[in-house]
Amino acid sequence: MTITQLQYVLAVAEHHNFTLAAEKSFVTQPTLSMQVQKLEDELDILIFDRSKKPISVTEVGKKIVEQAKNIVNEANRIKDIVDQEKGYIGGTYTLGIIPTIMPTLLPMFLRTFIKKYPKVNLVIKEQNTADLIGNLEAGHLDAAIAATPLQVEFIKERPLYYEPFVGYVPKEHRLGQQKELRPDDLDVSDILLLQDGHCFREGVLNLCHTKHANPEHFSLQSGSFETLVNLADEGLGMTLLPYLNTLSLDAEHRKNLKFFQDPPPAREVSIIYHKNELKLHITEVLKETIAAVVRGAIAFQDVKIVSPLSQK
The missing domain is CATH 3.40.190.10 (Periplasmic binding protein-like II)
Structure with a gap:
């Protein structure tokens, strides 16, 4: 059993299609299928029911998929530990931003951030709040910027500004x-x-x-x-x-x-991320950069927070 095999299993479980999973994993479809089959043979069970279209996850497969998520996350955490120990701020970091924030906030901090942290490949996606939450859960985003509170169990919220x-x-x-x-x-x-x-x-x-x-x-x-x-x-x-x-x-x-x-x-604007806190060292410097830039732009001290969850 390898981390790569588990990553392929997660890709198939997400897309319910071996060809699409292979494309998203940047490997050929025969390679991905062979590795998933090897894992199934090793465990002597079927993770996927290939007789159905789209492909479905078997009952035991669902348990394996959940455990695979934990294992892959923990494996990624090892790299985080090494990067933090070395003081390395770099690598690909995917950030989602809601449409009502993106046009005004992004020009304020982007140039400063990429100049200060040139080794970070910052990938920015404009998405609505529901998509941000789903992609944070699926691991497609490292963090997001949204209006809060959201009160989602697996998400941590860190206010940036009001x-x-x-x-x-x-x-x-x-x-x-x-x-x-x-x-x-x-x-x-x-x-x-x-x-x-x-x-x-x-x-x-x-x-x-x-x-x-x-x-x-x-x-x-x-x-x-x-x-x-x-x-x-x-x-x-x-x-x-x-x-x-x-x-x-x-x-x-x-x-x-x-x-x-x-x-x-006012609305509370926060940086949000999964509670597994992967790439937290990059999230922290991003938060510091944004807060420092916006602090001077908003001169209001006392505000009354109004969010989508507020009650009159």
Whole structure:
């Protein structure tokens, strides 16, 4: 029994297809199939039921797959121990970031990080929160940046910063003449929201004192804050923006920004990773880099956290 054989078993268990598992493992299909067969022969059991399409995992195979995950993780941990002992910060590190954070945060820290840690091959993927959680569990991501809390048992959350919500309110809007906003001022009927599936949308809904749908004369499905701002400019409502998204607005658009009374509602943004803590030494330096860069950009001290899990 070898670690490589167990890795092949995990690949087949994930993809339910020997050809696809081989592609993802960067080996030929005959090589992968032979190694899985050798392991089955050694154990004198069938891990996979090949008579079904797609291939399924047998009952005893499910137990072996779970144990294989533990063994492969522990084997990877040995390399982590050696790297940390040598003070080596390098290798491939895959990071996921949710869409409402990626465009503003990535330009702030990426150049600094790759300059400081040139031996790290940082692979960055934009994914929604549900996909991040699934890929962290499957081991396809080393860490992710998302709005928290998520309250997922196998995930550890380390807050990076707290980002206030800011209103974008054209002067013709019913709140256009107010100097500051209060959560009680908000009515979801005239707030332009991101499409379903965005955690920022859920955070906004938790702020509102009514929860009915957007105006019936149109239905919007957009993942872009820029689109929401443009629609607000056309008199179709107001919207809420994460604070970092307001920094790129031009002077004319900034006139429509309205801040909340203290403490402003905010979202918690964290770096999250699997509790097995693989590549934790890289996660730590990434966290330090991001926190240092963002700390100066967000001047707010006291905030009221509003997350998708918040209750009114």
